């Protein structure tokens with residue numbers, strides 16, 4: 471095969487480290503799809519945790535080999551209706567933002583921004599109902615050995631790779647722990663502070679006001695403010711041919727257990743037992759204080775795949791060096807850094823709350839010669855009814871004026887409200 475120089479610099483593949491290339495060779499493109507096994511456990515306190523398990527989704531209608539699996543957790547607050555709504559609609563909204571008739575590689579490549587579009591559409595549609603609750607949402611798509619995770623809130627998803635390296639695939643959108651999010655919320659018109667008791671004493675975690683929510687991103691929360699955005703952090707990784715285990719859980723687990731502790735507590739057990747054990751382990755420390763939900767998903771190489779020998783011993787040595795000195799507070803950071811030396815290949819990660827950055831320059835917006843499709847809600851419109859999300863950066867001198875991510879009137883209003891550039895409908899009515 472010969473390579474020709476691509477005229478468009480963005481189309482040129484990025485430089486790939488040798489280790490990654492070797493990893494790809496080992497993984498082998500011809501290997502059979504890994505098997506996905508899963509289990510769940512949940513204990514309700516308020517009944518606001520919901521989960522979704524859809525193991526046999528089909529990417530290409532009629533093609534049974536194009537299956538992928540979806541797992542999700544929705545931890546509702548202030549009522550359960552946002553969690554119910556997200557469970558019912560989020561996946562459909564994500565999938566409807568993916569163009570038909572594209573290859574598996576393209577499908578995986580557009581999935582991160584389809585997650586952005588789907589999360590935002592779900593939020594807009596829920597807000598339209600005029601109900602006040604909110605929910606975290608962590609949506610995990612497993613296609614072969616590629617795992618894509620979109621999340622708002624603090625329902626964490628961790629990966630325990632077969633090398634024994636634990637990494638976070640989500641970011642906790644908690645005001646207390648996320649300085650970047652505090653800045654964003656403040657800049658967009660929210661106030662961040664602790665609950666004030668009568669005597670002036672401040673208690674509890676940092677919250678945003680009005681509303682008093684501890685999270686900086688969610689679906690719903692119409693009554694809190696548009697600065698609580700539904701734009702997900704998205705991470706996409708490719709597991710090694712040895713597979714790995716995903717643990718997706720609500721904060722009932724993570725308030726009691728570190729990522730490492732949760733992974734360790736259930737190693738070696740089948741997924742269904744593992745999920746039960748993680749919940750049991752979390753309750754051991756503090757009892758049932760909150761809704762507690764745990765999904766365990768094992769991506770297991772199919773029997774026909776011959777396993778390459780993994781550099782297990784060396785990595786374990788490296789881990790013990792680091793974890794021997796860890797302190798509780800920096801475990802997350804260490805764990806995250808370690809993922810770059812493990813055999814897991816990071817394909818994509820983006821957490822910005824700016825829609826322009828998330829929708830990309832080549833979002834397929836044009837349906838035919840006369841209409842444009844909104845990059846968020848997928849509605850077709852005549853070009854004079856909306857505007858490109860940002861006219862300048864995405865229009866090369868040669869392109870037509872309407873090329874680039876296109877937003878309809880309503881989605882553009884939502885975008886500006888999220889950035890604090892105009893009052894939301896709810897802020898006006900308050």
Ligand SMILES: [Zn+2]
Nearest residue numbers: 844847878881
């Ligand atoms: Zn729209």
